[in-house]
Amino acid sequence: MSRTRCTRRLPAAAVAAGLALALAACGGGGATTSADDAAPSAAADQLNPNADLRKQSLTITIWDGYSPKDLPQQVEKKFGFPVKVAIHDTNEMAMAKLTAGPDSGVDVAFVSGQYAQALNEQGLLEPLHPELIPNLANLFPEASQLSYDKGNKFSVPYTWGTTGICYRTDMVKSEPKSWNDILNPPADLKGKVTMMTTERWLALPALKSLGYSINTSDDKQLAEAKDLLLKAKTSLLAYDDTTFGEKLDKGEAAMVEAWDGWCPTTNPKIKFAIPQEGSDLWADTMVVMKSSKNKEAAHEFINYILDPAIHSWVSENILYKVPNKAAMDMLAKNKPDLLEANAPLKMTPADLLKGESIIDLGEASTKYTRLSTEVSASQ
Amino acid sequence: MTTEHDIARPGAATGPLSGRSPRRARVLGRAAARLAFLGPGVGYLIVLLIVPLALLLSYTIFRRGRFGGVVYETTGENFSRLVDPLYLDVFLGSIQTAAITTLAALLLGYPTAYAIARLPRRWKTIALVAVVLPFWTNFLIRVYAWVILLSGPGLVNEALTGIGLIDEPLELLYNQGTIVTGLLYSYLPLMVLPLYAAIERLDPQLREASANLGARPARTFWSVTLPLSMPGVLTGCMFVFVPCLGNFVIPEILGGGRSIMVGNLIRDQFLKARDWPFGATLALAVIAALVVLLFLQAWASRVYGGTGERRA
The missing domain is CATH 3.40.190.10 (Periplasmic binding protein-like II)
Known part of the structure; x- marks a missing residue:
């Protein structure tokens, strides 16, 4: 063999x-x-x-x-x-x-x-x-x-x-409908928002908000996404892949990018929404x-x-x-x-299937690595 | 047994009266003893540190495998990527953060070590145990404890709003200051211990002599105590600087991932980007920087330590 x-x-x-x-x-x-x-x-x-x-x-x-x-x-x-x-x-x-x-x-x-x-x-x-x-x-x-x-x-x-926005109903004035709510939150939510840091999910809100595929390897599209993410960074509390649920639970954050299964909806004040621009599957x-x-x-x-x-x-x-x-x-x-x-x-499965599957991008995946390094290294 | 005896009294072997063959046997015996004492440790290091390190560093000249690992085609790309401003900035930023932390640890640690060294014997032990006590708890748990303390709805903010000092919770977490605070907290004991060892060793008669010759306490400190404890200062600085530079947990948890240090960069190359060759190259760069630093430290401590030995 x-x-x-x-x-x-x-x-x-x-x-x-x-x-x-x-x-x-x-x-x-x-x-x-x-x-x-x-x-x-x-x-x-x-x-x-x-x-x-x-x-x-x-x-x-x-x-x-x-x-x-x-x-x-x-x-x-x-x-x-x-x-x-x-x-x-x-x-x-x-x-x-x-x-x-x-x-x-x-x-x-x-x-x-x-x-x-x-x-x-x-x-x-x-x-x-x-x-x-x-x-x-x-x-x-x-x-x-x-x-x-x-x-x-x-x-x-x-x-x-899928991935969406997990939020505190008692802390947001209106329920989030778009990825832009995370990328550019209203003034009262600045510093109360987290995004994920794993590369593909870091890029997802920006790519979807711009109407691009989350599997894109087009340099121009990724550059646009980067600009959006750098702007979003100024209003973020933190990048968090693991404890965003706790941050919501404690009221440290009001709105976080989250995987559906990780959104602590057992807390009645916490809800999950999938932005209108679509998301992943x-x-x-x-x-x-x-x-x-x-x-x-x-x-x-x-x-x-x-x-x-x-x-x-x-x-x-x-x-x-x-x-x-x-x-x-x-x-x-x-x-x-x-x-x-x-x-x-x-x-429902039909709803889920509206999401775009993440595909392995081969060599192009290094572009996402660089994007996420650039975003997290910027001051 | 005789060889151990010799080790314990190093002067004994050099007695000029011993004849040729017993002397030779003694030398051989001592070599055997050295091997027996050093062998296991050195063997362990060679097999489990040097070999993996050499393997890792050999990756620096190869290309990245698509699924992690390496493709055995040589390339200089990994090294040319090192000078990319993106990575260079992260590298310089990390050095800055580690240097600030080290300086703060020195300023905080020196008076602490000095005070402990002057305590009565029983209190000394208690104080030293207190210094290392945090190491008895898992590092991650201690770092998360800072999150509980400093977060928006955390204890510090609750207390401050409770007594009416502030109206709005302060933003204490997820910035550069928090990273330095966390690093300082984690590695301060590594500064205090070598400083304590250096200060405690100083002959009190030197201070008395200085006082007898008319020096005020401040002058005694600057001219006698500080120079003589310099080897401890240098060791402490290395002990703090080195792990600070490589840390990736604190920037992630206390820094909220809003800035990264070279430790994060290396970790991400291996665990996220699946780019082992570049991760190895970054690691090599860090090791090279630290080796240079170690030589500097060895040189500086020879300069200070040499005079110290003579005077003592």
């Missing part, structure tokens, strides 16, 4: 460069570039549906607290194979782990959509065998329309959501590594996650939407109060 991988690197890199060029050429005019156009589509292994799973074992890598604590025990009890859970803090750390050597030892990885796309372009992912994942039928039809992987060829969405996905020697167990594991009783755990406990219709229905039936109290959970 490692022999074939060496020869596969080159074409993958060429394809990746090609995709970057293609994106640059169309100026990121929408989320139409689907990853499967460029995917090297490595041949799928022949998997044995009747393989003895008890002889296999599984290593997964996932964010801390992102799955039930007793998930390994549940799986072992049900299917007879042990599950080892490795933790990553960020997508970048997962990528470092998964791309460092020919065999990372990981069977199933949880990474965001654009990273799944990048892994696939490198030929590191096993094309999924839908016949081994009957629970795919539980997903919303929209779940296979995500532009980084149309048709779920190499990834299954685990959670999805992010998804965290499950992928099976090509190097896995336990692919049957990996598929069985993913199938188990898609069981509504398991998948609804995520929404119930971390307030993220899951792209699983059966799970969301189950939640609506069993925990109507939870959905009532947390409006973002009630967003």
